[in-house]
Amino acid sequence: MECRCDKDNFDNAVSGWWPNSNGIQMGALTVVGYLLYRFSQTLPALIRWPIRLFCSLTGLTALWGWVGRLLGTVRGIQNLFNLVSRLWRFIIAFSSKCKWLVEVIKTLTGNQTVELDKDQTSNSPTKAALRFILLGPTGGGRTSLAERLLGNSEKEVPKNQLMQSSKRRTLVDGREVTVVDTPDLLGSSLGIKSRAREALRSLQLASPGPHAFLVVIKAPGSSRIDQDLTQAIGATVELFGEGAMEFILPVLTHADRLSPACTVDQLLDVGSGGLKRAVLLCGQRPELVDNRAGRPLEAQRELREQLVERVIDMKKLRGHFIHELQSRENHIREELLADMSSALAQKLEHMKGC
Structure with missing residues (x-):
């Protein structure tokens, strides 16, 4: 007790x-x-x-x-993370060793189809955009070239004459490309007022300015009547000003009507030298293209990349074209903005004083 x-x-x-x-x-x-x-x-x-x-x-x-149970739970979570980490490293190592399987799938399905699908389905281009304005006389292949650039390989050129500038977009290797097709701005089928209006409209569609004017004509020797590139360049300068000369890229179409071995150098050497004089004016080597409808997808992709690479080089040197009227408009807009801000500031000061 x-x-x-x-x-x-x-x-x-x-x-x-x-x-x-x-x-x-x-x-x-x-x-x-x-x-x-x-x-x-x-x-x-x-x-x-x-x-x-x-x-x-x-x-x-x-x-x-x-405390012991808590430490046991922490060790259990740590073991789970270690297991997931080992599993992830195994998946990475396995996928790196099976790249040959991806190549086999591309070979079986067609590599060019996969690349085109990537261009056409991507909604988030990761590269700087490009803007083209297509010019050229009637029958030179301007609109058909626009269709090839947009990826419409089977679409035929409409028979009715294009009467108004139009803008469409496409993706080339992850880069957004804006294609502005124009009516016969360099010919005589439109009146002076219509030509002036559509020229300014094309600039508006390619705002803030095109990176290149693609002057499209038939390649010399591809038809009975040759089209004059010098005249087309002169008409472009009349419409858009002297500054447009540095942004002109000549494009020679209907290469399929020439001999298979024909090159740009041969075209520059033959004839009376008119093509060579035109090239000296704009300082750009022409591009010889086959703009036929129904061409294979691989050929269409090469055409697009060929022209895009040329325009990228021009963009690196000069940026984009700005018309004199656009510069004047920007200046007027800045002055108007300054006047409006001053008026608003005076109004606020008056309200504050009251």
């Missing part, structure tokens, strides 16, 4: 003292008890049991059990 009373008194003393301790005493006792409990694991049983009894009385055994 005496021993039991002493034990009860001891338990009551401990239980009465523990809850009334402040935060510092509880923290210190918790740390000491935890260290003693962990240290007791390496001690002989004779010394270990008194330490465990102390931890049991102070409640530190339950605390250690909770």
Whole structure:
């Protein structure tokens, strides 16, 4: 009985003292008890049991059990992440060793089809955009070239004459290309007012300005009557000003009507030298193209890339064309904006004073 009373008194003393301790005493006792409990694991049983009894009385055994479960959960999450990381490294290593399978699939399905689908389905071009304005006399292949640039390999040129400038867009190797087709601006089928209106309209469609004027004519020797490139360049300068000369890229169409071995150099050497004089005016080597409808997709892709690469080179040197009227319009717009901002500032000052 005496021993039991002493034990009860001891338990009551401990239980009465523990809850009334402040935060510092509880923290210190918790740390000491935890260290003693962990240290007791390496001690002989004779010394270990008194330490465990102390931890049991102070409640530190339950605390250690909770900490142990928490550490076990953390180790489990860590093991799961390690497993996922090893699985991911295995997938990367396996895919790098199976690139040959991708090449086999491209070979079976047609590599050029895959590339064209990528160009036509991508909605987020990652490269700087390009803008073309197509000019040229009637019958030179201007509109059919526009269709080839847009990827319409099977579409025939409409029989009715194009009477108004039109703008369409396409993607070439992830780059947005704007193609502005025009009516007969360089010929005599339109009146002076119509030519002036459509010339300015084409600039508006290619805003803030085209990177190249593609002057499209038939290649010399491809028809009974040759078209004069010098005259076409002169008409372009009359419409758009002297600054347009640096942005002219001559395009010679109907290459299929020439001999298969015919090149641009041969065309420059033959004849009276009219083509060579025209090239000296604009400073750009002509491009010889086959603009027939129904051409294979690979040939169509090469044509597009051929012209796009030429225009990219021109853009790097000169940027885009800005018409004199556009510069004047921009200047007037800036002056108008300055006047409106001044008027608004005066109005705000007046309201503030009131």
